[in-house]
Amino acid sequence: xxxxxxxxxxxxxxxxxxxxxxxxxxxxxxxxxxxxxxxxxxxxxxxxxxxxxxxxxxxxxxxxxxxxxxxxxxxxxxxxxxxxxxxxxxxxxxxxxxxxxxxxxxxxxxxxxxxxxxxxxxxx
Amino acid sequence: xxxxxxxxxxxxxxxxxxxxxxxxxxxxxxxxxxxxxxxxxxxxxxxxxxxxxxxxxxxxxxxxxxxxxxxxxxxxxxxxxxxxxxxxxxxxxxxxxxxxxxxxxxxxxxxxxxxxxxxxxxxxxxxxxxxxxxxxxxxxxxxxxxxxxxxxxxxxxxxxxxxxxxxxxxxxxxxxxxxxxxxxxxxxxxxxxxxxxxxxxxxxxxxxxxxxxxxxxxxxxxxxxxxxxxxxxxxxxxxxxxxxxxxxxxxxxxxxxxxxxxxxxxxxxxxxxxxxxxxxxxxxxxxxxxxxxxxxxxxxxxxxxxxxxxxx
Numbered sequence: 001x002x003x004x005x006x007x008x009x010x011x012x013x014x015x016x017x018x019x020x021x022x023x024x025x026x027x028x029x030x031x032x033x034x035x036x037x038x039x040x041x042x043x044x045x046x047x048x049x050x051x052x053x054x055x056x057x058x059x060x061x062x063x064x065x066x067x068x069x070x071x072x073x074x075x076x077x078x079x080x081x082x083x084x085x086x087x088x089x090x091x092x093x094x095x096x097x098x099x100x101x102x103x104x105x106x107x108x109x110x111x112x113x114x115x116x117x118x119x120x121x122x123x124x
Numbered sequence: 125x126x127x128x129x130x131x132x133x134x135x136x137x138x139x140x141x142x143x144x145x146x147x148x149x150x151x152x153x154x155x156x157x158x159x160x161x162x163x164x165x166x167x168x169x170x171x172x173x174x175x176x177x178x179x180x181x182x183x184x185x186x187x188x189x190x191x192x193x194x195x196x197x198x199x200x201x202x203x204x205x206x207x208x209x210x211x212x213x214x215x216x217x218x219x220x221x222x223x224x225x226x227x228x229x230x231x232x233x234x235x236x237x238x239x240x241x242x243x244x245x246x247x248x249x250x251x252x253x254x255x256x257x258x259x260x261x262x263x264x265x266x267x268x269x270x271x272x273x274x275x276x277x278x279x280x281x282x283x284x285x286x287x288x289x290x291x292x293x294x295x296x297x298x299x300x301x302x303x304x305x306x307x308x309x310x311x312x313x314x315x316x317x318x319x320x321x322x323x324x325x326x327x328x329x330x331x332x333x334x335x336x337x338x339x340x341x342x343x344x345x346x347x348x349x350x351x352x353x354x355x356x357x358x359x360x361x362x363x364x365x366x367x368x369x370x371x372x373x374x375x376x377x378x379x380x381x382x383x384x385x386x387x388x389x390x391x392x393x394x395x396x397x398x399x400x401x402x403x404x405x406x407x408x409x410x411x412x413x414x415x416x417x418x419x420x421x422x423x424x425x426x427x428x429x430x431x432x433x434x435x436x
Contacts, residue, residue, distance in 0.1 A: 001329045001421050004413065030416040119424060 002119055004033065010111065011035040014104045018096030022108070023048050023089045024082070027056070036091065051079050051089050067105075069098070078102055082109045083116035127177045129312055130205055134194075134230055135212030136223050137162060137186035140248045143296055144212070145169065145183055148305050148342050151372055154296045165190055166202070174313060174339055174346070174401045174433065195229050203237035210308065212246045215253060215265060215293075224272045231276035243289035244308050245269050251295035258293065266291040299361030306345040306360065313346055315432050322432065323349035326425050330406060330418065333391070336360060337429075338403040343368040346402065352409070363405065367395060383419075387411050396422050399430045 011022045012035040021036025023044065029052030034044035042050075051070075059065045070077045078101055079089040088109050092101045133141045142163050146152035149171045163185035171179040182202070184194060194202050211230065217223055227245075234241055247265045250258055273289050292304035310316060319337065327335045327349045336348040345360045356362075371381045384395040392413040398404040406418060 001326075001424055002417055003329055004331060004410075004417060007417075026416055030414075032414050032417045032420075119420065 002032070002116075007033045008035055010108070014090055014108050017100070019090055019092045019101060019104060021091040023051070023087075024112070025049075025052060025087050025089075027052060027085060027087060029053060032086070048087075048089070051077065052087060055079060055087060067102075069102075076101060078105045080105055080109050082112050083120055085120050086112075086116050088112065128180055129177065129207040130180045130182065131208045131210065132202070132206050132234075133181060133183045133210050133212070135186050135246075135248075136214055136217060136226065137188070139186060139212045139214040139217070140296065141186065141212050142167070142183055144246075144248070144294070144301055144305075145181060147296055147301065148344070149179075149181070151375075153369065153372065157296060162187065165193075172341065173309070176434070177312070179312075191226055195233055199233055200237065203233045206234060206238040206241040208308065208312065209234055209241055209243045210246065211243065211289075212248050213265065213269065215247050215249050215261060220265070220268070224268060227269070228272045228276045231273060235277065242311055243273070244304070245289050245291045246294045246304050247291060248294050250293045250300060251297045262291075262293045299358055299365045302344060302361035302364040303358065305342075306364070309339070309342075309344050309346065316347055318432050319347040319429070320349055322425075322428060323347055324351070326421075327351045327406075330408060330421055331410075332406050332408050334405075334407045336363070336405040337398070338364065338367075338405065340397075340401050340403060343371065343403070367403075385415055387413075394418050394422075398422065399426055399433055401433060402429070 007024065011024060011033055014022050015036055021034065021044075023034050024032045025048040026032065029049035031045040031048040034048070038044065039047070054070070055065070055068060058068060067078065067080045070079070075091055075093050076096070076098065077089055077091045079087060082088045088105065090101065090105050090108070133145060135141050142160050143157040146157060146160065147154060149169065163183055165185050167183040169181040169183060171181060173179050184190065184202070209230070211227055213220070213223055213227075231243065234243070247262055247269075250262065253261050269289070269291055290307070292300070292307060294300045294304045323335045323337065328351065333352045334348065334350050334354065337346045338344065339346050343364045345364060348360060367384070374381045382397055386393045389411045391407055391409055392411055393405065393407045394415065395403060395405045396419065404422060406422070408418070
């Protein structure tokens with residue numbers, strides 16, 4: 001079982017020093033949880049769908065894709081795979097150091113790996 | 125315990141036994157019931173319920189000549205090995221007194237032949253009574269039925285409590301039919317207690333307001349867990365009624381209902397196919413609750429509930 005509250009708590013922990021949003025969604029782009037400031041232009045469930053489609057497009061060209069970094073006009077979004085079936089993404093402002101953002105992404109994904117793996121394992 | 129239950133459906137001619145059976149178990153809609161003719165003698169129907177349980181419905185024709193037969197020459201055959209008697213009264217009947225006497229004789233026959241049977245009475249066709257008088261009429265009828273139940277039970281000096289039965293008001297035109305049948309079915313399902321416990325735990329994990337378990341074919345409520353009180357006591361039957369209608373229209377289009385999501389700013393509701401024999405409905409107080417997350421948790425819970433269902 002996945003508790004919405006617990007998940008939101010965990011995801012929220014990275015939202016410090018420049019990082020202002022974190023998503024967990026599945027490979028189809030369906031949002032499981034988003035924590036952070038809600039963008040006016042794009043809803044969080046739309047952005048998760050977009051991120052997933054970017055990921056699948058890139059994955060088709062490169063085998064064994066580990067991580068994507070999207071540098072946008074007003075920020076960066078880094079994205080990685082968790083437990084083979086889920087995707088984790090975090091957004092930061094442009095001023096934030098990329099190394100820090102990536103470090104946050106990887107420690108969060110390492111933390112979520114086991115729990116999510118056990119849930120998807122149950123699903124068979 | 126055998127998974128076959130013998131259910132007797134009795135009552136005066138034209139009281140609506142076959143109609144309600146058709147709606148609940150044979151996917152009729154209320155309108156179609158006008159096509160039904162009177163039942164001759166006994167119609168047997170085997171209904172699969174919750175997969176491994178078979179309800180053996182004896183729909184007994186209500187005309188007086190049949191009734192006499194049931195009570196005299198076929199008494200043993202009819203009243204032996206009964207698990208449930210459902211007696212249907214027509215609320216508008218002009219000869220309620222006479223109906224009651226028949227009821228008393230049936231009950232006596234039942235008590236002699238299957239002392240452990242449970243008895244439910246439905247005061248049917250409530251839609252014919254004006255709305256503000258319904259409660260009062262029902263109360264009056266119920267009191268009479270209970271009085272006659274006592275009359276039937278006392279001479280036998282049996283300890284059984286079931287003779288003093290439960291009464292329900294019902295009408296095929298609204299959700300009361302589902303309420304009555306859900307209550308009846310509730311007594312037939314094994315492991316209901318375990319299921320409700322698990323549902324409560326499941327609900328706590330999901331932070332849900334309410335979780336309801338429906339039987340797949342009939343959409344009757346089998347078990348539910350309320351984690352936060354709701355002001356409408358009739359909501360289960362309403363949902364049963366609405367979703368079943370919707371499911372029937374899906375079937376007409378040649379597709380199968382799998383899941384439904386409803387949300388507004390205050391809540392999200394998910395109806396999802398659950399185990400082989402059930403649908404589950406989850407209501408969460410958050411309009412933005414994530415559907416994939418709920419679906420995933422539902423999938424995870426499925427195994428637990430499948431295990432409870434298949435437990436002998």
